[in-house]
Amino acid sequence: MSCCLNPDCQNPHNLCGEKFCRSCGAPLVALRNRYYIIQLLSDQGGFGRTYLAKDADKLDEFCVVKQLAPKTQETWAIEKSVELFEQEAMRLQQLGQHPQIPKLLAYFRENQYLYLVQEFIEGPTLLQELVQQGTFSALKIRELLIDILGILRFVHQHQVIHRDIKPDNIIRRQTDGKLVLIDFGIAKQLSAKTVARIGTTIGSFGYVPMEQMEDGKVYPASDLYGLGATCFHLLSGIHPWELWKMQGYRWASDWREYLKQPVNRTLGHILDQLLEKNYAQRYQSVEEVLEDVLRDWNLQAEKTKYRNPWLVVGAFILVGLGGYGIWHIPSPNTAPNPQAALVNSNGGYSIHQPVSIALSPDGKTLVSGGNKEIQIWNLQPWTLNKTLMGHVGWVSSLVISQDSQTLVSGGDDAVIQIRDLNTGELKNELLGQKKEILALAISPDGQTLASGCRDKIIKIWDLQTGALTNTLTLHSDQILALAISPDGETLVSGSKDNTINIWDLNTGEPKNTLIGHAGWVSSLAISPDGRMLVSGGGDSKIKVWDLKTGELKTTLVGHTSRVNSLAISPDGETLVSGSQDKSIKIWDLATGQLRDTLIKHQDEVIYVGISPDGQTIVSGSYDATIQVSPMP
Structure with a gap:
């Protein structure tokens, strides 16, 4: 079928192959010799029409073409309609990066009419x-x-x-x-x-x-x-x-x-x-x-x-990172799908919409958690190794063991899954918590797992057997961040209650409570020598503490919004921070001096990591991209 673009045509549909409209006689041509109009979708009451079209430059992929053709003679009405039409194009250009908003494909004027071409979404309203x-x-x-x-x-x-x-x-x-x-x-x-x-x-x-x-x-x-x-x-x-x-x-x-x-x-x-x-x-x-x-x-x-999360469809909120979505019932299997990643306009790599990211300690693998799925990426060369399915909803937290062999994921379904990082094989599921798992940490020896939950509770697990060994209840609000010291003796927790608690990991006894942030404690990092604790907060501040004494050493000011992620270089000299303000900042950890600011993402930065040689920064964002940047 071919469709006439004359906005006054009363019967615009024609048979394929016809050169002129049988109703009005207008020529049946492709816009820009590319967009072939095949069906009228709607008429905007005298201001234009919306059509279904095929894009010849994309193997006849369907798209939607909007035509602006005001029939009114009133100057204000014409100017307003043009303004709104242009605004729609600008909004789609700006917002189309979200996977649930149509992308703008083209915007142009042809034969005295304005046209907007956007992604076609198949499905019912x-x-x-x-x-x-x-x-x-x-x-x-x-x-x-x-x-x-x-x-x-x-x-x-x-x-x-x-x-x-x-x-x-x-x-x-x-x-x-x-x-x-x-x-x-x-x-x-x-x-x-x-x-x-x-x-x-x-x-x-x-x-x-x-x-x-x-x-x-x-x-x-x-x-x-x-x-x-x-x-x-x-x-x-x-x-x-x-x-x-x-x-x-x-x-x-x-x-x-x-x-x-x-x-x-x-x-x-x-x-x-x-x-x-x-x-x-x-x-x-x-x-x-x-x-x-x-x-x-x-x-x-x-x-x-309910007891079995596979039988439930529900909803969640990721308060720590601010991501939202829906639980669906997935097929709990592994779906290998090796492919090269797309390179975006900033030179980074496009991935699915992530809410959690982890870089393996050996620097060879990056893992991203999205809606129902975990994607495992090879860094050299950048390729998608495999996609893992299993969580009933978004994967809200990820951590990889120090030997880069074990991947642990926590979901909004309150389930913790333990997998072999290399094969993706599911080794165990831990079902002891009742709400979203917002933070995870593994001890350096790979024997102990700590999980923090929206229910304000921290649980300690034997990672090898899956046995629950301790339950820590001191925070008055959600657990947003966890870190374990290099010697495996100390656990640090950050919460939405604005406090940091320091625990003896072996006994579960609280050792200290640090108060200093005027907002959520959303990220934590411990220096390689175990002496310094760094915390990032919803107050946009970064604080450096003496881990043993709890003394506040310095406050780093530079971000303008919540600090989502922190990483310390292997030599302990450099701190990297990622923020809701879309920036990555590099600090001299000893002096607190800001060395550089990187603007690599179009949305908030939810993860920063540093390669084992300290020469590369890996960052991830809600803009669905991973950026790999040389350390300044």
């Missing part, structure tokens, strides 16, 4: 899914919230408000079941000033909050209202605009009476706060919603008393 499968269950809504909030977190971090969250703009990708957020045509920068004309509304009626409808002002909380309205629509099968026409915003207070099945108190509270009329009383951030969603999920899981 949530509105289509509602029609096909019926109203959503509470469980399905929880899963939706986690997946979409993960995307919105990324969008809001880039200072963008979507402004049109609704079921039509969320696609369930056919290949993996993931949700994809589309249509950034009216998205705006937080810093931009919006002046709404009287009588105009940007957004879709029923999903638009009061502040957006009345004067065009939008905040992160505005997207959260649209998300709440979306959840209501999917739970009830009723479009919120139908209720709004009858009773205005009062429907958002009475939404429960329209549900076919009641929801529990906690989920009801979440929807109440999402649908608050006053934006100041609404959730103010994605993180606030996620905390409540997780609390609701944990409550339901406790009620059902």
